[in-house]
Amino acid sequence: xxxxxxxxxxxxxxxxxxxxxxxxxxxxxxxxxxxxxxxxxxxxxxxxxxxxxxxxxxxxxxxxxxxxxxxxxxxxxxxxxxxxxxxxxxxxxxxxxxxxxxxxxxxxxxxxxxxxxxxxxxxxxxxxxxxxxxxxxxxxxxxxxxxxxxxxxxxxxxxxxxxxxxxxxxxxxxxxxxxxxxxxxxxxxxxxxxxxxxxxxxxxxxxxxxxxxxxxxxxxxxxxxxxxxxxxxxxxxxxxxxxxxxxxxxxxxxxxxxxxxxxxxxxxxxxxxxxxxxxxxxxxxxxxxxxxxxxxxxxxxxxxxxxxxxxxxxxxxxxxxxxxxxxxxxxxxxxxxxxxxxxxxxxxxxxxxxxxxxxxxxxxxxxxxxxxxxxxxxxxxxxxxxxxxxxxxxxxxxxxxxxxxxxxxxxxxxxxxxxxxxxxxxxxxxxxxxxxxxxxxxxxxxxxxxxxxxxxxxxxxxxxxxxxxxxxx
Numbered sequence: 488x489x490x491x492x493x494x495x496x497x498x499x500x501x502x503x504x505x506x507x508x509x510x511x512x513x514x515x516x517x518x519x520x521x522x523x524x525x526x527x528x529x530x531x532x533x534x535x536x537x538x539x540x541x542x543x544x545x546x547x548x549x550x551x552x553x554x555x556x557x558x559x560x561x562x563x564x565x566x567x568x569x570x571x572x573x574x575x576x577x578x579x580x581x582x583x584x585x586x587x588x589x590x591x592x593x594x595x596x597x598x599x600x601x602x603x604x605x606x607x608x609x610x611x612x613x614x615x616x617x618x619x620x621x622x623x624x625x626x627x628x629x630x631x632x633x634x635x636x637x638x639x640x641x642x643x644x645x646x647x648x649x650x651x652x653x654x655x656x657x658x659x660x661x662x663x664x665x666x667x668x669x670x671x672x673x674x675x676x677x678x679x680x681x682x683x684x685x686x687x688x689x690x691x692x693x694x695x696x697x698x699x700x701x702x703x704x705x706x707x708x709x710x711x712x713x714x715x716x717x718x719x720x721x722x723x724x725x726x727x728x729x730x731x732x733x734x735x736x737x738x739x740x741x742x743x744x745x746x747x748x749x750x751x752x753x754x755x756x757x758x759x760x761x762x763x764x765x766x767x768x769x770x771x772x773x774x775x776x777x778x779x780x781x782x783x784x785x786x787x788x789x790x791x792x793x794x795x796x797x798x799x800x801x802x803x804x805x806x807x808x809x810x811x812x813x814x815x816x817x818x819x820x821x822x823x824x825x826x827x828x829x830x831x832x833x834x835x836x837x838x839x840x841x842x843x844x845x846x847x848x849x850x851x852x853x854x855x856x857x858x859x860x861x862x863x864x865x866x867x868x869x870x871x872x873x874x875x876x877x878x879x880x881x882x883x884x885x886x887x888x889x890x891x892x893x894x895x896x897x898x899x900x901x902x903x904x905x906x907x908x909x910x911x912x913x914x915x916x917x918x919x920x921x922x923x924x925x926x927x928x929x930x931x932x933x934x935x936x937x938x939x940x941x942x943x944x945x946x947x948x949x950x951x952x953x954x955x956x957x958x959x960x
Contacts, residue, residue: 695841713811723749803860
């Protein structure tokens, strides 16, 4: 038998259907909008920043609420810092030159690298194997000689560990000269950025003590340059190495003067080089006690200790002995400011910024704490940026319409499926259902007005009392 079917439209008999559809549409719209906004509401924009750690850890509010696609997470490229380039730490104090970079292989051999792969990793485990002091006089520029007859070029050699996923070691060098060749540009040596006395208190004191002790050493060298009436020292070099078993910065045994040389010029004769007698002691205190020329041993020791401490503070080394992070040591070394105040400065050349000694107390000592340091450089990053309003609204509208249509189809399918299983007449049209209900209530009543051949005729009445048919039972 041939059959045909056609769609019919009827109201759902469920009282809850309208409210479920309304509330569901609102909730689905909100959920889809948030999901679509989180995954497609942003584009990636290029950003140059020095704050790599803060940038890559930054999360949008949508990323905090739900798990979104990683494509919207900020990313930054590592920097390759070539050998023989100069950098500062994030504290912007001393300048550091990368001398060489290497890794230790499993077989114990060193692998020399052309550059340091760096991703804002903290600088760890720094040691200073030696500090070199170069005393110069006439070899300096006329501008430098105009400010001070003698100058000291201090150089610190540092070895540090950078954990960039592999154990990478780097050798650094840093220099200090209170009266540099550029002195006539306006000021004596200063850090790249003057330390904040409240937030970088240890470095603030390091800068201050280095300037005071540099002037003190230069003045002392000027007085010790004359060896005798016919011979003057014109330049010299002193190399100081920290003892591995000494951590007491107040001791004269902290450094060992392993090498010292100087060039002198006898009047009317050629320069004499490198008088380094083998029978001289290798102890600062003994050299000073014996008045070994040039007797700048105590002043050199004090300046080198301040230089050593400032380097370690600038590199963020917490677990090393340090003058500028220890209240008692800082009090001991800064008390000499009172003595030097009226002797080593001139009207136009001032040390500082500290002008008075440090007085140790619990509150002030807390400010001397050293924080970790990082190499200060810029990174190329990609960060999420909100789309334009028009583009964002259009993408949200399209996504909402698609999901609302899908939700409506699913809701209709579920409601129809349930209705078909529970209501046999669910697929009938509304009038067909009414007619079926009417026919099911027909009853036979005797029609006494009609007699036919001795048979009683009956009339069928519907539930509405209308005649349907007549006939004999």
